[in-house]
Amino acid sequence: MRIDFDPAQFDRQGFYRLLTATVVPRPIAWVSTISGEGVANLAPHSFFNIACVAPPVLQFSAVGRKDTLRNIEETGQFVVNFAPEELAGQINETATDFPHGVSEFDAVGVASEPGLRVKAPRVAASPVAFECELHSTLRFGDSTVVFGRVVHAAVAEEVMTDGHPEIRKMRPLSRLGKDEWGTTGDVREISRIRYADWQGPAAGA
Numbered sequence: 001m002r003i004d005f006d007p008a009q010f011d012r013q014g015f016y017r018l019l020t021a022t023v024v025p026r027p028i029a030w031v032s033t034i035s036g037e038g039v040a041n042l043a044p045h046s047f048f049n050i051a052c053v054a055p056p057v058l059q060f061s062a063v064g065r066k067d068t069l070r071n072i073e074e075t076g077q078f079v080v081n082f083a084p085e086e087l088a089g090q091i092n093e094t095a096t097d098f099p100h101g102v103s104e105f106d107a108v109g110v111a112s113e114p115g116l117r118v119k120a121p122r123v124a125a126s127p128v129a130f131e132c133e134l135h136s137t138l139r140f141g142d143s144t145v146v147f148g149r150v151v152h153a154a155v156a157e158e159v160m161t162d163g164h165p166e167i168r169k170m171r172p173l174s175r176l177g178k179d180e181w182g183t184t185g186d187v188r189e190i191s192r193i194r195y196a197d198w199q200g201p202a203a204g205a
Helices: 012-022 067-075 085-093 104-108
Strands: 029-034 040-045 048-052 057-063 077-082 128-140 143-155
Touching (some): 029 067, 040 057, 040 067, 057 128, 077 143
Antiparallel strands (some): 029 077
């Protein structure tokens, strides 16, 4: 038995709760920006993914018109900072609806470091930072999808193993439904099967 849900019969929050509880886990883009007046902003966005590899483009959805989106539109730049488990408290605090003009870096006490290719600061304690220039935006209802072309990536040496970022060292944090957050948990390695090696469904039973 399944329960059927018609989006047209729900208010915004009702279907939002259904979507965010089932489209899980969602990686977190901890986005830092700077306004035209020079005020740094930092906020987590969990509608986040890779849009393209060549050229490298990241995407996230900004819900509503908050400082993150305004600053990106003003400056054309932003940084996607990796959200590690150990910084969960600060990541959550930077989601607070601080008044316009208040820097979350200062209010929450998040240490920053300068970007190399963009004016927006990076989160100093984040193990990975993708510096981006705005590629384009696409509006859907109350949300705006932001596409950023990665112009520089900075990765902490301590999370690298044999030249590759190691998931167990990075320990990413993710968003689930309600006020739930996810951690890495068990990590499985499953190789993709080439058609030439396919032996039928029983091979994966």
